Amino acid sequence: MGEQSEPDLGSRVDLRTDRPHPARVYDYLLGGKDNFAADREAAHKGLQANPDSRIPPRENRLFLRRAVRYLAEQGIDQFLDIGTGIPSAPNVHHVAQASNPRSRIVYVDNDPIVLAHARALLTSHPDGRTDYIDADLRDVDTILGSTALRNTLDLNRPVGLLLIAILHFVGDEHDPWNLVERLLAALPTGSYLALSHLTGDFRPEAWEQVAEVYRRQGVTMKVRPKQEIERFFTGLEPVEPGLQILPAWRPDLGEPTGHPAPSDAQVSVYGAVARKP
Numbered sequence: 001m002g003e004q005s006e007p008d009l010g011s012r013v014d015l016r017t018d019r020p021h022p023a024r025v026y027d028y029l030l031g032g033k034d035n036f037a038a039d040r041e042a043a044h045k046g047l048q049a050n051p052d053s054r055i056p057p058r059e060n061r062l063f064l065r066r067a068v069r070y071l072a073e074q075g076i077d078q079f080l081d082i083g084t085g086i087p088s089a090p091n092v093h094h095v096a097q098a099s100n101p102r103s104r105i106v107y108v109d110n111d112p113i114v115l116a117h118a119r120a121l122l123t124s125h126p127d128g129r130t131d132y133i134d135a136d137l138r139d140v141d142t143i144l145g146s147t148a149l150r151n152t153l154d155l156n157r158p159v160g161l162l163l164i165a166i167l168h169f170v171g172d173e174h175d176p177w178n179l180v181e182r183l184l185a186a187l188p189t190g191s192y193l194a195l196s197h198l199t200g201d202f203r204p205e206a207w208e209q210v211a212e213v214y215r216r217q218g219v220t221m222k223v224r225p226k227q228e229i230e231r232f233f234t235g236l237e238p239v240e241p242g243l244q245i246l247p248a249w250r251p252d253l254g255e256p257t258g259h260p261a262p263s264d265a266q267v268s269v270y271g272a273v274a275r276k277p
Contacts, residue, residue, distance in 0.1 A: 071194065072100060080183075160185055223268075
């Protein structure tokens, strides 16, 4: 295993299994086993509202791998992955370190079950390093002030900021655009943002029903139109082909999936990568 620090697995023992958590619902929709009855109930109600609800998580994982592969090709060897979710190999460090074994990755999530599985995220290549921060995306100061971040990443060199399928769980009242702006402000010129976000542009009624399922269970879900998602990239230089429904973003960097190509409406997630000038 590569150089790493051990997360404090004892500090967060309450898994709060009585209510769904996005990371565990996502895990269930991907076919994982690290979820509970409340997560499965929310997932099934979401599937009733939109039978294609398993497709966005799958396409998000594929987009994440393509984006990391692209960034590694640009020489990025440091990554900050916020909203990591339950480990599902290949994880970011597997993809990045396949290109450059010296790559360093900091994972961030606020679900205690992800923390409990964090050791799977710390199996770095010996020449690289990984670490984990137990924090909420909305608490930017905790993330940027973390010793784990400062000890693992050199913020004087470009970083790949990964916000994959996380911002639609942040309501407008928390100003997600400002959160992204503050994170990017801490990163130097030449850094990149890779982001994906659910949209209701294609099936507004179905996704509003899914969002309502989550809201009734105490989980915010805010699907946004393309124009609002584009705002996250304000001031950045978009990488071609810009903001696209996920399968259309550089499919040449992907691998055969064995699944038929989904329609834009089935995916209903936009994604893009952009460079900080």
